[in-house]
Amino acid sequence: MIAGWFTGDGEGFRLLGTRCSACSTVFFPREDTHCRNPHCPGGRLVEAPLSRRGHVWSYTDSRYRPPSPYVTDRELPWVPYTLIAVELPAERLVVLGQAAPGVTVADLTVGMEVEVVPGVLHEDTETTWTTWQWRPTGVGA
Template sequence: MVWRCRPVVPGWFTEGGDDGGFRLLGTRCTACSAVFFPREDVHCRNPGCRGGGELVEVPLSRRGRVWSYTDGRYRPPAPYVSDPAVPWEPYTLVAVELAAEALVVLGQAAPGVGIGDLAVGMEVEAVPGVLNEDAGTGTVWTTWHWRPVAA
């Protein structure tokens, strides 16, 4: 079977398979320089922006610092896929501050990273991840994960 990779939400991250080229994608207002993620393609969401400039796509910083984290002990809603017949395994959510963009981005930790592996202020990086694999259609749904940066 030939597997096809598809982003969970098109346009939110680069689709390059290697870690070196992977980046979250946001938008920046040309009038006020505010950066948005998820991306904004209609109008500037900054209430202080007077001009409402053009919104241009920008790659976000690959690395940031843990702002907060927690473990998810419940089955999440769609688009996450969860088979009720399979025992539930907790997952780790990480809120990461991207200083250059002045925003916090939420995402899952990379596989194998739990709350015991994280600390507020720790440096992490965005890496490609898999949300779900559908053997019936041969589709791999891709997303991003946060992974601690090796010291």
């Protein structure tokens, strides 16, 4: 994925956004040039680790192979995956990401608590592309 969008591992894994010092608006993906809030006079943008837990806002499964720049081995059969839109109430934003391996749409409900975890988007003999994924916490809504 893109450098600077997440950091750490295990319990220390976090998505990294930015927060405007003038209006406190949080951005993800991060914004490093200017505040995107049209009502803000503009302020310094500072790195802001996002909440590790949020609630399922929406979800679906991906039944088709996405076009480039999505990395996939065209020689292998396509395996559908689950996408989850997660609301982070403290930041007042929704972050989209894949579900952790083994999590299907049958395992999810709107409002369910999930947490961000590190995951593998794709790997080959030379490179492993890491990303974030969402996993149910078992706590409920």
